Amino acid sequence: MAYQALLQAGLIAYVTPETVHSAQRRDPHITASICMPLTTLTKGHYLRRWARRLRDFGFGREDSVMLAYGSFGVDFQRQTFGAEVILSADQPLLRHFHEQYDHIARRFRRMTCQLALPYCVAQLPTVMSPEEMLTTLLRGKD
Numbered sequence: 001m002a003y004q005a006l007l008q009a010g011l012i013a014y015v016t017p018e019t020v021h022s023a024q025r026r027d028p029h030i031t032a033s034i035c036m037p038l039t040t041l042t043k044g045h046y047l048r049r050w051a052r053r054l055r056d057f058g059f060g061r062e063d064s065v066m067l068a069y070g071s072f073g074v075d076f077q078r079q080t081f082g083a084e085v086i087l088s089a090d091q092p093l094l095r096h097f098h099e100q101y102d103h104i105a106r107r108f109r110r111m112t113c114q115l116a117l118p119y120c121v122a123q124l125p126t127v128m129s130p131e132e133m134l135t136t137l138l139r140g141k142d
Contacts, residue, residue: 009137014041014083016069018062041073044081046111046119053107057100063093070125071108081118086127097127 015038047068054064070086088094097104105124112122128136 012075012078013038014069014073014075015039016041016066016073017043018065039075039077041069041075041083043069044072044074046115046122047072050108050111053111054104056107057104058096059093063090067097067125067127070127071122072119082122083125084123085133086125087130087133088127089129091129094127094129 017040020040047065050072051061051064051068054067055061059067066088067086070083072081073083074081108122108124112120114120115122
């Protein structure tokens with residue numbers, strides 16, 4: 001449902017290589033139907049550095065990497081990096097990100113202000129649940 005709403009809104013949906021790999025281990029056939037229409041981001045410059053810094057805020061390794069893709073994941077086809085929104089059904093992740101957001105944003109600005117173009121203009125993504133995203137998209141149609 002969330003993916004269809006994204007497509008109808010003309011938005012691009014991404015997936016991380018780690019998510020594809022994890023899903024393939026569970027059921028390759030379902031993975032193919034879910035991940036084929038999505039663009040897989042690749043690790044961009046500074047992604048690992050930012051993921052390490054996110055770990056300082058108490059995020060686990062997998063969560064910090066996923067969040068870092070939102071700022072430094074690369075879409076080579078469109079020649080862009082980062083994502084505007086990260087969707088997650090993981091309520092503890094969502095809550096922790098929002099609770100720590102001000103501290104995370106300060107640390108992100110301190111890091112990116114020292115980087116060369118284009119990385120100095122990287123942005124923190126918004127992190128929301130699929131339900132929040134659907135509500136936002138439906139509100140935009142009115």
